[in-house]
Amino acid sequence: MADKNSAWRSPWVMVWFGLLALFFIFTGVRIFYAITSSPGLVVDDFYERGEDYSANRLKREARDPRWQMEIEAPEFVDIGKPTLYGFRLKNKVGKPIDADAVIFYAYRPSDKRQDFEIPMKRVAMGHYTAEVSFPLLGVWDILISAKNGSDEYNLPHRISAGVK
Numbered sequence: 001m002a003d004k005n006s007a008w009r010s011p012w013v014m015v016w017f018g019l020l021a022l023f024f025i026f027t028g029v030r031i032f033y034a035i036t037s038s039p040g041l042v043v044d045d046f047y048e049r050g051e052d053y054s055a056n057r058l059k060r061e062a063r064d065p066r067w068q069m070e071i072e073a074p075e076f077v078d079i080g081k082p083t084l085y086g087f088r089l090k091n092k093v094g095k096p097i098d099a100d101a102v103i104f105y106a107y108r109p110s111d112k113r114q115d116f117e118i119p120m121k122r123v124a125m126g127h128y129t130a131e132v133s134f135p136l137l138g139v140w141d142i143l144i145s146a147k148n149g150s151d152e153y154n155l156p157h158r159i160s161a162g163v164k
Contacts, residue, residue, distance in 0.1 A: 063151060064153075065091065065092065065148070065153075066091075066092035067089055067090065067091060067092070067097070067146065067153055068089075068090040068091070068092070068094065069087070069088070069089055069090075069144070069146065069153065069155040070087070070088045070090075070155075071085065071086070071087055071142070071144055071155055071157045072085065072086030072087065072088065073085060073142075073157060073159065076164060077134060077159055077160075077161045077162070078161070078162060079134055079135065079136060079137050079161050079162040080133060080134075080135065081133060082131040082132065082133045083131065083132055083133070083134075084129055084130075084131055084132075085104060085120075085129065085130050085131075085132050085142075086127065086128065086129050087102055087104075087120055087127070087128045087129070087144050087146075087155075088126055088127055088128075089102070089126045089127075089128070089146055090126055095126075096124070096125040096126025096127065097125070097126050098122065098125060098126060099146040099147055099148050100147050100148055100149065101119065101146075101147040102119070102120040102122075102128045102144065102145070102146050102147070103117055103118070103119050103120065103144070103145045103147070104117065104118045104119075104120050104130045104132060104142070104144055105117045105142065105143040105144070105145060106118075106132065106134065106140050106141070106142055107140065107141040107142075107143065108136065108138075108139075108140060108141075109139055109140075109141060110138070110139075111136075114135065114136060118130045118131075118132060120144070134159075134161035134162075136161065137161060137162040137163070138160065138161060138162070138163070139158065139159070139160050139161075140158070140159050140160075140161055141156065141157075141158050142156065142157040142158065142159060143155070143156050143157075144157070
């Protein structure tokens with residue numbers, strides 16, 4: 001039997017311990033979901049790509065052609081409707097040039113399974129387009145990759161599909 005002057009008889013002590021227990025339960029549930037559902041943007045061979053990047057960074061910088069790259073993105077992107085994206089590529093003095101391949105990558109930060117890529121079509125010297133349809137509402141990270149031989153040059157962009 002608890003003493004009449006015991007702290008355990010106070011409702012405030014019980015409320016604080018209840019809140020503390022609720023905090024630990026909630027934190028445990030969040031940790032469980034973080035471990036079991038990892039939708040992050042991680043490539044399968046991240047370690048090898050990181051080693052390659054470090055080992056070849058100076059070589060890539062020496063070969064960098066100093067291209068000027070520009071994304072032509074619409075102001076509003078609706079979900080489920082094709083939208084035209086453009087990409088312009090110029091050399092270091094501003095003249096249009098062609099790359100071997102230009103690819104439009106779309107990454108969903110919250111779900112890796114929604115990621116997709118579309119090859120862009122050349123419409124003029126240094127000008128490429130692609131019709132893109134985003135299937136889900138929300139944030140998408142875009143990366144347009146221009147490949148020249150074994151070198152790859154990227155330009156990132158972030159959009160919010162379906163949000164005005």
